[in-house]
Amino acid sequence: MRIHRLELINFRNFEHTILDFSERFTVLVGDNGTGKTAILDAIAISISCLFCKFDNFKDLERKFSDDDVRQVRYKKGQTPTIEPQYPVVFDCTAVVDGAEIAWERKSQLVDRVDSGENNEQLEQTVSPNIVNISEQIQEKVRRGEDILLLLIAYYGTGRLWLQNKEESVETIKPGSRMLGYVNCLDPTSNPNVLMRWLKTMEIAALQRGESILVLDAVKTAIANCLEDCQSVRYDILEDELITTFNDGRILPFRMLSDGFRNIFGMVADIAYRAAVLNPQLGRDAAQQTSGIVLIDEIDLHLHPKWQRRVVDDLKKTFPKIQFVATTHSPFIIQSLREGELINLDKPAGIEEYENKSIEDITEYVMGVEIPQRSERYQKMMEAAQEYYRVLQDAKDAPPERIEELKTKLDELTMPYSDDPAYHAFLKMEREAAGLGRDKQ
Incomplete structure (x- = not known):
């Protein structure tokens, strides 16, 4: 499945909006409160219809809540x-x-x-064609057919992928392929199921004396997206997931930085779900499984140099997955191709950003004026300009206004009194205009 278009009516802050998505990667940008996360939630609610006829997994279907209904405020009297x-x-x-x-x-x-009696009640409905697809998928899985199951996952800003060393990691028994959907649309993250699966597969590989192909698929996916990562394994003796780096460092998952854990946990979870949903693909599970993955704030905890490569890394590692993500990072935007950006502040703009400078993206896409200069510098310049306007006014001002103008000059310079050069220069200009010394 690949989503092409989504039309929203009366959903949260959207009265009526139509969104077109790229086949591979779409990134949503916009100021806080423009509805980036709301769009991810809308996609999650839409595609969760596929779960409506799944055995024992019907509760994965997300439905409208009261908070999803657009509210209009009026004032009557x-x-x-x-x-x-x-x-x-x-x-x-x-x-x-x-x-x-x-x-x-x-x-x-x-x-x-x-x-x-007539009662108004809320009714939620779903088109029958998507319900039929859900029934067909479940029936084929029951019959043991090699149907390629769609991968669905949602990673919210609450994903920390924290592992408690004291927690014992239990192995898991074989179960339905549908277990690859457990908690898939929960924006928070819990590595427990992933760790249990990795430990079970490592033990199975040792017991059988041969590689477990789906485990190899997960390890390869992780290594592809982790910078300088040589290998990953679940160490049975230490009972921990261990990462070995090219420089010789060996670290357990729980001791990785937030940025590493973020990417590690998310990539491992996607690859794990692909392996559980489509075990018949073996070592190609991550490469051949299609699906839809939603990521809120894809740049979360990532250094700028990693932000520049994460989009391409995910495309390369999961070539058949459609990603929809949000960001506040100009480095993420810079890595996009034509048609991969939806700017909620400027919905009509479509162009390629790959060769644009960070300054151009920050200013013209994200609306930050003169990003080459700090906000404090810009405010100092604005204060200096206003300072000179006040000095000009003072030349022709009657005596009764002089004290008022002096007070205005004090107010303009006070926030920047910690900058001696700036403060001294403005004081000299003030004394030259005959308005006396600054108040202390």
């Missing part, structure tokens, strides 16, 4: 009112197994006749 707007509608267009399909999720108020 002196009383503010808040009115929810219905219906809430998602229209999703995607390609599934090479064929384009569209489905709708809707939450609306309907009249129900109960005991002779």
Whole structure:
């Protein structure tokens, strides 16, 4: 599956919006509060329809909540009112197994006749075609067919991938391929299931005396996305996931930096889900599994040099996955190709950013004026300009206004009194204008 278009009506802060997504990677940018995370949630709610007919996994389906309904505020007299707007509608267009399909999720108020009384109740509906696809997938899995299951995952800003050394990591028994969907749309992260699977596969490899191909797939994916990583393994004696680096360092997962744990945990989790969902692919599970992965703030905890490469690393490691991510990083934007950016501040703009400077991206895409200079420097310049305007006014000012102008000059220079050169220069200009010494 690849999502092409999503239309939102009355969802959170969106009255009506249509979004078109790149087939490989789409990054959402915009000021805080523009709805970047809301769009990821909307995609998650839309694609979770696929779980509606899965055995024992129906609870993975995400439905509309009261907080998802757009609220409009009115003022009637002196009383503010808040009115929810219905219906809430998602229209999703995607390609599934090479064929384009569209489905709708809707939450609306309907009249129900109960005991002779009319009651308005909320009703949530899903188009029957996506329900049929869910039934077909489950039936093929029951029959043991080698159907390629779609990978779905959502990584929110709460992903810390923390591991407690004192926690015992238990092995797991074989189960349904559908276990690859457990907690897949929960934006928070818990490495426990991943660690249990890795430990189980390492023990199985030792017991059988041969490589476990899906375990190799996960290890290769991790190594591809971790800078200077030589190898990873679950050490049975130490009962920990261990990383060996090219410079000889050997560190357990729990002792890696936040940036390393962020990428390590996310990549390992995607590869692990691919291996569980499609074990028939063996060593090619990560490369051949298709799906949709949502990442909120993809630059979270990453050094700028890693921010520049993370998009290409994920594309290379998971070539059939469609990624939709959010960011506040100009380095992420700089790594994008044409059509891979949705700017919620400037929705009409479409261009390639790969060869643009960080300064141009920061100023013209992200709206930060003169990024080459600090905000303090810009405010000092603005204060200096205003200072000179006040000095000009003082030349023709009547005596009764002089004290007022002196006070204004004091206010302009006070925030920058810690800069001796700046402060001294403005004081000289002031004395030359005959307005006396600065107040202390």
